[in-house]
Amino acid sequence: MLAVHTPPPAQRLAGVASSPVRDLLALIDRPEVISFAGGLPAPELFDLDGLRAAFDRVLAAGDGRRHLQYAPTEGNPDLRALVAARMTARGLPTGAGDLLVTTGSQQGLTLIAAALLDPGAVVAVEEPTYLAALQCFQLAGCRVVPVPAGGLERVLREHRPKLLYLVPNFANPTGRTLSREQRAEIAELTAAHGVWVVEDDPYGELRYRGEPVPALAAQPGAEHVLHLGSFSKIAAPGLRLGWVRTPAALRPALTVAKQAADLHTSTIDQAAAADWLAHTDLDAHIKNLIDAYAERRNAMMAAMPGAAPAGSTWTDPDGGMFTWLRLPGPADTAALLPAALAVDVAFVPGAPFYAGRADPATMRLSFTTHTPGEITEGMRRLAPVLRTPAA
Amino acid sequence: MLAVHTPPPAQRLAGVASSPVRDLLALIDRPEVISFAGGLPAPELFDLDGLRAAFDRVLAAGDGRRHLQYAPTEGNPDLRALVAARMTARGLPTGAGDLLVTTGSQQGLTLIAAALLDPGAVVAVEEPTYLAALQCFQLAGCRVVPVPAGGLERVLREHRPKLLYLVPNFANPTGRTLSREQRAEIAELTAAHGVWVVEDDPYGELRYRGEPVPALAAQPGAEHVLHLGSFSKIAAPGLRLGWVRTPAALRPALTVAKQAADLHTSTIDQAAAADWLAHTDLDAHIKNLIDAYAERRNAMMAAMPGAAPAGSTWTDPDGGMFTWLRLPGPADTAALLPAALAVDVAFVPGAPFYAGRADPATMRLSFTTHTPGEITEGMRRLAPVLRTPAA
CATH class of the missing domain: 3.90.1150.10 (Aspartate Aminotransferase, domain 1)
Structure with missing residues (x-):
């Protein structure tokens, strides 16, 4: 109290x-x-033509009416399976049941704040970091503590944050990418201090040179890492489709928070995205x-x-x-x-x-x-x- | 403090x-x-065919790419204008600028909670009332106080709620409708006690007998009433499209809360709904x-x-x-x-x-x-x- x-x-x-x-x-x-x-x-x-064709197919007679109805909070099962398969192929083993579809990955941040952060909670962030994440944590009444270069351990010890927020690939706003060694160290330190990590990864597929670095969530013992993905940069932001890959312990709380937030994400957009993925060489x-x-x-x-x-x-x-x-x-x-x-x-x-x-x-x-x-x-x-x- | x-x-x-x-x-x-x-x-x-045609038109060459892009937080201007015109025609004078488009009216509830309710705040509700509204207020850490029949004044005096939540037309779960006299009394009492009112009206257009009763938000001096509307029952719930008609004083706070929640509602779904409204004899x-x-x-x-x-x-x-x-x-x-x-x-x-x-x-x-x-x-x-x- x-x-x-x-x-x-x-x-x-x-x-x-x-x-x-x-x-x-x-x-x-x-x-x-x-x-x-x-x-x-x-x-x-x-891919305007491809997306247009996908919307047209899912709204055809047959299943069309189903895609206009209320739907499960967790998201369209086909979409979750397709996204999970792609994440797995890219080195982050994921099952469809690990994913909660969100109305853009921005919603993922807000749901995590609702499920994990009380007013007054401390959130540690890279400095500088994604503006709308800062807004989201401020709105939840949190105290946001910047992590200076090389200063993570000190921040964890002195401020005891509940959560660390990161954009490890091509960060917003800096464009910086965390190295394999930095990720291993972050995963280990946060696990040791019992701190949740939010790995926000909207840009990860857009690599122009060099080799992909494994996700923080793919580090050994990373059950404390929530991984956010999005269609905004690889398909279209107007779809407002993202997902949270969530540890099992947080799934019920995030699902209840999602239900309170908007019941579920647009049935049509989810169905069209799943159809587009199935018909597209992504x-x-x-x-x-x-x-x-x-x-x-x-x-x-x-x-x-x-x-x-x-x-x-x-x-x-x-x-x-x-x-x-x-x-x-x-x-x-x-x-x-x-x-x-x-x-x-x-x-x-x-x-x-x-x-x-x-x-x-x-x-x-x-x-x-x-x-x-x-x-x-x-x-x-x-x-x-x-x-x-x-x- | x-x-x-x-x-x-x-x-x-x-x-x-x-x-x-x-x-x-x-x-x-x-x-x-x-x-x-x-x-x-x-x-x-x-209207599966009508909605399918609307999605197809908005994703045609021309403006199609714009409807796949990020968009303003407040919502699609055409959609807001069309909804405002219909509300005005139905007896609740509304400008496009009074409306914030939401991802279903469920999101409207969550945004209002974020903008108005601190943990510990008191929310008064009809008894019984819409389950997901109860969940939303409980999730915000509020104390929910039921209003017994005829007991509004006592609840306002004794519990000093910040907000009163109502479904005045064909309520969920009871099907009851508040009379003209009850609405006038509620508007007056809540105004006198400085209590915000949320008038949740997803069913208002579905009247099977009798004459429409003016909205609470249409009562004289009802600047303290937020009115929630939705396409879920008159078009399709899978669109996840709703709106808040909000007093000017709350517009900036609700817009910031909406931005944190999901940046904006699906650009495509909003455009298709506006197109559908323009092409349909609603x-x-x-x-x-x-x-x-x-x-x-x-x-x-x-x-x-x-x-x-x-x-x-x-x-x-x-x-x-x-x-x-x-x-x-x-x-x-x-x-x-x-x-x-x-x-x-x-x-x-x-x-x-x-x-x-x-x-x-x-x-x-x-x-x-x-x-x-x-x-x-x-x-x-x-x-x-x-x-x-x-x-």
């Missing part, structure tokens, strides 16, 4: 910033803007994405030395959607955004991605939304903006 | 029963079972539903006197999906369920719908899933079961 000092929800909500991604999404409708802001997949790479589709995104990544990396002022540093991601740029000196990227928008280029200032003290000289640049030519042009326009002296 | 005594989430979740609807849903796949259990719309009345579609369901309601009411033992009471609903039966004497309907299932009939025992002391002699019967002939047969089979003497 703890005396928990938690502000009332309305106050908590007021303290949670709205997502810059959301605020900048409006810009996407202005075709003249080259946006490095949102983590948006390239719409021209969606490896070939993902190879298409990788080929296109690798070129875009390369275009941004090639433009970076000319765009970023001397003394800048940036990450050189092996996959995913983002690079993380730090300007030299006392720069404030938020102050530069209006000038960027004035030349029709958007990015996300880095400060909101920090749980602790923000580094205002940082910014996140996404390279997936535009073609290599547009990226080159956008970086050309950005160059003088990034060289504006701090006020 | 209150010392809040709240059990940790895992413990709270363990205390929240799984929904009987969910548990009994498995029975639907056994075609020999006549189920009065689930609140399932009749699948043969879904009045004619709902008239079809009403004609069919009215016959089913009448079949159940006609069979009731022969099926229920002497001394039973039941509600005679003007609309919706449910009647509420109370057996005489010390009956326990949960104990009768196995005998009902043995003759391939299902119902939901009444006890889980109570926030306070349950009346175990009650049960909920849904009349929408089966044809009049099947209902007559199901009630014939149920008659000897309901006459089983209590152990």
